[in-house]
Amino acid sequence: MTMRRPGDHLDDELSGLLDGELSADETVAARTHLAGCAFCMAELAAIDRTRTLVRSLPAVDPPTSLLARAAAAPTDLDARPPARRAAVLASIVAAAAVLVVLLQWAPADRSVSPSLAGLVQAHATSVVNTDPADVAADQPPGVEAHVHIKGATGEAEFDVVPVVSRVPVAAKYTVTTAPGQPVADRPTIDVEVREQGVLAERIALDAETGVVLRRELYDVSGGVVRMALVERVRMTHTPAPTPAHRTAGGLVAAPSKLDGDYLRVGVYRRGRVVHMLFSDGLHALSVFAQAGALAASDLPGGGRLVRLGSKTGYHYDWPGGDVLLWESGGVVYTAVGDAPVEDVKAAAASMPQRSRLSIGERVRRRCRALAEAVTGG
Amino acid sequence: MKDNEEPPSWEDVAREHARFLYTVAYRLTGDHDDAQDLVQEVLLRVRRGLATYQPGSMEGWLSRITTNAFLDEMRRRRRRPADALPADPERVLPRHPPADEALAAETLPADVQTALLGLPDDFRAAVVLCDVAGLSYQEIGEALDIPVGTVRSRIHRGRALLREALA
Numbered sequence: 396m397t398m399r400r401p402g403d404h405l406d407d408e409l410s411g412l413l414d415g416e417l418s419a420d421e422t423v424a425a426r427t428h429l430a431g432c433a434f435c436m437a438e439l440a441a442i443d444r445t446r447t448l449v450r451s452l453p454a455v456d457p458p459t460s461l462l463a464r465a466a467a468a469p470t471d472l473d474a475r476p477p478a479r480r481a482a483v484l485a486s487i488v489a490a491a492a493v494l495v496v497l498l499q500w501a502p503a504d505r506s507v508s509p510s511l512a513g514l515v516q517a518h519a520t521s522v523v524n525t526d527p528a529d530v531a532a533d534q535p536p537g538v539e540a541h542v543h544i545k546g547a548t549g550e551a552e553f554d555v556v557p558v559v560s561r562v563p564v565a566a567k568y569t570v571t572t573a574p575g576q577p578v579a580d581r582p583t584i585d586v587e588v589r590e591q592g593v594l595a596e597r598i599a600l601d602a603e604t605g606v607v608l609r610r611e612l613y614d615v616s617g618g619v620v621r622m623a624l625v626e627r628v629r630m631t632h633t634p635a636p637t638p639a640h641r642t643a644g645g646l647v648a649a650p651s652k653l654d655g656d657y658l659r660v661g662v663y664r665r666g667r668v669v670h671m672l673f674s675d676g677l678h679a680l681s682v683f684a685q686a687g688a689l690a691a692s693d694l695p696g697g698g699r700l701v702r703l704g705s706k707t708g709y710h711y712d713w714p715g716g717d718v719l720l721w722e723s724g725g726v727v728y729t730a731v732g733d734a735p736v737e738d739v740k741a742a743a744a745s746m747p748q749r750s751r752l753s754i755g756e757r758v759r760r761r762c763r764a765l766a767e768a769v770t771g772g
Numbered sequence: 773m774k775d776n777e778e779p780p781s782w783e784d785v786a787r788e789h790a791r792f793l794y795t796v797a798y799r800l801t802g803d804h805d806d807a808q809d810l811v812q813e814v815l816l817r818v819r820r821g822l823a824t825y826q827p828g829s830m831e832g833w834l835s836r837i838t839t840n841a842f843l844d845e846m847r848r849r850r851r852r853p854a855d856a857l858p859a860d861p862e863r864v865l866p867r868h869p870p871a872d873e874a875l876a877a878e879t880l881p882a883d884v885q886t887a888l889l890g891l892p893d894d895f896r897a898a899v900v901l902c903d904v905a906g907l908s909y910q911e912i913g914e915a916l917d918i919p920v921g922t923v924r925s926r927i928h929r930g931r932a933l934l935r936e937a938l939a
Contacts, residue, residue, distance in 0.1 A: 407928035414902065416909045416924060442928070445935040448884050449903040457794035457811065458804065 404428075405435045409442050440707065443700050509720065509729045511695060514668075514683050515713050541627040544715040551714040564676035565656030575599045578608040579628045588677060595735070598677065601628070612735065623715055623733075653680070654745035655738050673742065678734035680742055689722045704744030710736075719743045785818050789834055792905075796835060799904045800842045800896065802889040813841045835905045836915040839897050843916075887937035895930035902927050 408425045411417040417425060429435050544551045564570055568588050575585030578599050588596040594617070599609040608625040649662045649671045657673035657680055673680040694709075701710035701719060708721030716733035719740065728746060732739035793814060797807040817837050888896055894916075901912045902923075909923045916923070 407924045410928035410931055411909075411924050414909065414927070416920075441935055442931050445931045445938065446903060448938065449888070449899060449931075449934065452799065452884055452904065454791055454795045455798040455807075457790050458808065 404432065405438070409435070409439050410446070412439070413443055413446055440700055509668075509683065509685065509694075509727060511711060511713075511718055511720075511729070514681070514729050515715075515718060515731055541625065542623055543626050544623040545621060567656060567675075568677060570677075579625050581608065581628055583608055586677075596677070610733075621714065621716075650745075650747055653742040655734075655742045657742045675734070675738075678732065678738070680730060680732040680734065680739060682743070682746060683729040683731070685727050686725060687727055688725070689720075689727050694720075701740065703740060706744070708743075785830070785834070786815050789830065792831060793834055793838060796838050796900060796905050797842070799885070799888060799900045800838070802885050810838065810841055814838050817841060831905065832907060832911050832915075835901055835907055835911070839901060839915050843893065843897060883938060884934075887934045890937050891930050891933055895926050895933065898923055898926035899930040899934070 405425055405428055408417060408421060412422065412425050429439065542552065568590065569592075571587045571589075573585045573587075575583035576599070577583060578601075582602040583599040584602050586596075586598040586600055587594060588598065593615060594613055596613065597609075597611045598607055601608050607623070608628070610623045612620045612622075614620050649659060649669070651659050653659075653673055655675055657675045659671060660674050661672040662669065669684045671682045671684070673682065695711070698709040698711050698720070701708050703719060703721055706721050706723060708719050711718040711720070713731070716731065717736045717739050719728075719730040719732075721728050721743075723746075728743070730739060730743040730746075732742070734742075790811075793811050794807060797810040797814070798804065801807050801810055814834070814837050817840075818834070888899070891899065897916060898912060901907045901915060902909075907915065909920045909927075912923045912927075913920045918926075
């Protein structure tokens with residue numbers, strides 16, 4: 396460990412921070428320094444990238460001769476040690492707990508710290524029973540439900556007006572349907588979603604309204620990554636939020652489509668926040684936009700750096716999916732999605748950028764170039 | 773393995789943890805022959821040491837044995853300079869694996885492995901135990917018999933060198 400004078404750049408604290416191995420005091424000191432030092436922020440990103448490369452190295456199967464030589468039974472070589480998988484899971488969970496801090500890039504005419512919990516709630520309680528043309532906001536959504544979500548990072552409960560999407564199921568999915576078991580005393584249709592032949596999701600749709608009553612997301616080995624289950628359902632006539640004007644106040648362009656066949660199904664105003672809602676027919680994606688510069692110090696811990704196309708953002712987990720946060724051209728974006736994270740990232744990365752480069756964007760680009768120069772990325 | 777059961781036989785350990793052990797050994801040595809030798813040595817030590825194993829983190833215990841065996845081997849090699857790992861990463865490209873191991877080898881991200889091999893042994897051990905074996909700084913400190921602050925420093929130095937090598 397090195398002794399560090401105030402004002403010096405961070406050193407091995409960066410690895411300690413990424414590994415979640417700093418004391419509370421050290422964490423505060425490191426975060427405070429990072430919030431004001433673009434150099435260390437770029438260093439953090441570069442070390443994080445290197446660390447991820449090593450952590451992504453695949454497991455290596457021993458040659459069959461090894462255990463024969465060790466006189467152990469050589470018949471069950473490819474059985475995966477369950478403890479290894481548990482360790483891998485533990486490391487994923489540990490990575491999710493890592494604190495990463497946002498640098499306040501722009502001279503803040505107005506600094507913004509999105510209320511992640513509030514935006515997640517807004518996403519989870521979204522009404523999407525409109526057609527892609529932003530019409531029919533007066534249609535009754537039909538159903539209110541109490542949802543219990545169990546994910547790798549915890550559990551959450553919401554009273555929601557669930558997404559009822561009329562967007563066709565995107566061509567990227569192979570879907571088969573069959574009559575399903577009742578959920579919350581309601582008849583369902585069982586939908587199996589396959590990607591490249593592998594079962595990715597199983598969804599129980601309410602037979603009458605099309606509302607998702609249960610959703611199980613699987614990993615490649617068939618394990619349940621997360622499950623959302625509607626525990627109570629009641630018919631209701633909750634009004635939809637007020638649709639924003641098409642221009643959304645001139646703040647952001649709300650594209651009609653995002654990568655992954657996400658179609659825009661609504662644009663709403665929630666106070667100073669514009670809420671754009673997209674659907675690929677199976678998953679909802681909310682993109683919230685608010686003007687200003689990202690206020691680093693007010694964000695919760697637990698975020699990780701993430702690459703979103705040419706932008707660098709921050710990734711948080713919530714039990715029902717993923718939250719991505721980034722700033723572009725004086726606008727802070729927060730995307731909340733319940734699709735597999737790579738799909739959410741791809742869709743978020745395809746949000747159009749403003750052409751004008753703010754000072755913050757220029758600083759960020761320079762840092763990114765530096766990070767790429769040293770990591771080969 | 774549950775607390776109230778007898779210690780596992782070394783054959784059980786070998787079978788159940790072969791992949792984990794071999795992965796750590798291969799990441800440390802970068803060579804299938806050396807990795808096999810290292811795992812053999814580890815299994816010997818497991819065989820001798822199982823009586824003293826306290827139910828708990830089997831993989832932490834195995835990592836400790838693996839790392840100690842690795843570091844012992846490196847110390848032994850240092851006394852034979854011809855076998856020492858060269859400092860120049862260009863010269864430590866893994867040898868072509870035998871045909872029966874080619875399949876496993878060709879799927880490896882060779883650049884990262886090569887960069888790992890370019891690290892000084894102490895740094896490589898710290899990085900592999902952290903990022904491959906998934907141990908905490910505390911566990912790594914116990915495995916290497918160094919303070920936690922030194923663990924952090926070695927991991928960070930190691931990552932910084934990897935980053936340069938991969939640039």
